[in-house]
Amino acid sequence: MATSTSEFITQCEQEELHLTGAIQPHGAVFVLDHDYQVTHVSVNMAAVWRGDARSYLGRQIPPQMRGLLKQYTGERIYFAAELERENDYLDVIFSPVPGGGIVVELMPTQRERRIPSAMSRFPDAIHSHDEMRDYQQLLISYIAEVTKATRVMYYEFLGTGDGEVTAEAKHERANGSYLQLRFPASDIPQIARHLYLQNPWRAIYDTQATAVPLVSAEDLPVPDLTHAELRSVSPVHLHYLCNMKVSASVSWPIAGKNELLALIALHHDEPRAFDYSILSHISELVKDYNFALRDFRTQQRIEMHERMQHQFNYFHQQLINREDYELYWQEMSEWLMQEFACDGVMISTPRQILKAGLEIEPETREVIIEHLAQEGEMSWFSDNLLKDLPQIDLTAIAGVAVLTNVLAPDHEVEFFALRQAHMHEVMWGGRPDKPEESYDPDVPISPRRSFEKWIETRYSNSKPWDRNTRIKLMKLRLLLNEI
Template sequence: MTTHRGFLAQCEHELLHLSGAIQPHGALLAVAADGRVTHASDNLGTLLGLDPQSLLGEALPAPLATPLGRLGQLPGARLFVPLVEGVAGDFALLASRNAAGQAVIELLPDNEEEMLLDDVSPLVHIGSREELMMQRQSLVERIVELSGFDRVLFYRFLPSGDGEVLAEALGAGAQGRYLGLRFPASDIPGIARALYVKNPWRSIPDAAAVSVPLLGLDDAPPPDLTLADLRSLSPMHQLYLHNMGVASAISFPLTIGDELTALISCHAVRPRRLPLSRLNRLSQEVESFALAEKTYRTRTRQNMLDGLERHFNGVRRQVTRQGGLRQAWSLLSPWLMTEFDADGAMLCGEGTVLREGLSLEPEALDAVERWCEGEEVVTRISDHLLADCPEMPLSEVAGLLAISLLTPSGERLRCYLCREEEAQEVAWGGNPDKPVEFQSGPVPIAPRRSFETWLETRLGYSRPWPEQARLKLLKLRQLLQEAT
């Protein structure tokens, strides 16, 4: 798939956290470490009856300063105060500490009559792949019910960076379906993914609303709004949502460590704002599922590793009995092909190339050997060698798993597991390779307009390797190392 460099470059260089503006459904203040107000949104007068210009450089008003005293001093600290009185009604206060040490105060209307919800999210248990799929679907259906949005997607990120819709639930206003479709990595650029990881949700009540500027002291740069939910929309994102027919959106991240693995993405065809209490509840639903999935995956990984070691014990005895990996290759290679669902296996050392089944041709082997050079290269994984391996010639081998290990004598061995080409048909939400459109205005390079299903026939790819392939390879390397 071709990626349009100009479009991606513009997306990645947008300083989303330094936009200097917010969405208009709330107000925002930034406060320096000495308690002075450095920035105030231009709508403070309408929402709170406060003159933003007169606040700049002054101490924070007591009704806001008092609760702010409970905010931690370390970057990333957060605080939620459910009730602050304002001219236009009651407000909820969100406060966070940004990387520069500033306190960022968000004031959000929270005076809607809230529907009664259960106090506790249902306990989620996942014991099998089938239960994982079922719980994904239950999650998106429950969020449609609790949010009133028209569409909720479970959007998983693939190793390539592209996204795939694994579950979908529809409300009354939804048209068409996205289930099973993929979307290119450029739809959610890396700079936006980094912000998702650091926040429990991202709420956009009205995607077409005009942003409110932040007023600041003359010498004050824009505040870091990384942790602010009111952060304004990128013009690129605004146009993207418009093209998709989305008037309001909420996203909830699912993460492993600092890696964004999936999003729960909620869409509405009309502007819709949820109170903080509802957003908190929906976030709890997502967290409950995420915890159950992490527990399931941890258990599955451990079972896989235990099984690999158990199955290898018999092979280890044969390797020891026959005097090494080379001597036991006739027994080792079929086991490797079965264990990793490969079409062929190779063992390469100093002056030795052993093969079983599908294998790399001499020129292809030379290219792969160069790709795997270096003591720091322990594993390589590819389902598209022509794209991933530099100088790779045409070959019957389209996919590869590779490990490198040292024998006690200091010899470096490489083991390659090969897969043949398998034509694939991938369904995309719109043509990801459609030429970009250049236009005048704040968005000179526009995202695509159509999200209709577009089928791509992929050549030169093997069957995808499972997501735990790298972990399994590392375990195999350890076992082979012990057997030499």
């Protein structure tokens, strides 16, 4: 039985979360083919609406929904209170099936109060990191207010893949605080992060509820439920939430160009039938924040590029006009150490080696260059060199950012930014390396059970490199061309 952290992560990454063949029992589902015939139906259709589930298979979608289909254009569309039941109504949601087809979801209508526009509460733009943090706190506090959630968090992904709670709003009944605590990358596997990017939010209505299977008339492949609101939940994730004493949750993604930057996570300590209109209202506010964040990040990158280009132009002129190369290197190395916030730099060419500050051992340099060659990479960085490259026996270097630039067979340039060890503490939400053995045969490993603050003291790490390090390295190629 697998019990190691690496085996636990591998198990999580191999879960086909979109092909579970089951849904959450909060509603019922039809799956339609290109001809709008029902290929799959959830076995709880009679309990949620009417009719034996198998009686719908191979037939056209029920007539009560055929008119709605005319308004479907290939993207998720929501119809409030369209189907009448004995004492209430059902909402209807149409969503695409990747590769073709439609998921039709029926969910009990929640008649909560109307939420007025909240646009005036939030800024139009972000101009600084302080304004960004203020916006985050304002947004999650508002979400907590309108949903009466037990806890709402802004969960930001770091360059290492780990996550950190940078803002929190919680009810007085919430136990403890997760603010400024980190959680390991394995808590949200890459396969789950990819799914978060495909949808406006992910709602889990009851972590104790049993998933409801879909059935088909023939032995048809399991439908892809990537975009389904009611898609069932990974057993590992359910264990994780239950260990956190969470009974219902919603997560809204904060996206960059091609990556998940953060999640806004809402937790309830009781099962909750979320009002779709409120979730959609919050989603629009999250999108507004996301647009403002992207604009801010873009402006930050533009300013960084302009700043570095200005320095490149300056050093290019100095290289042409100066005869004293020692003074030239002294000035340039001081700028490089400031730009990369490092303790030493080295530039190596077939003709010369230029060094300043902390120096790298020749054997350490050889191992790093060999690693880049094996990986086929031009740039690489680490804040724990001995851990990432254990073949290095001993070194004074804790962190390195390296760039190799092969312009021609006789013109290979290497750049190293070097950092020494920096003892610092990291506050974790529980031990990040302690998955628990489970006695559930379907879940041989469950997530750790404790989320109390645990402080890790790091001795062999450097200060972590920021998200712009790779961009800076590639921008530096322009300057290296002149050397």
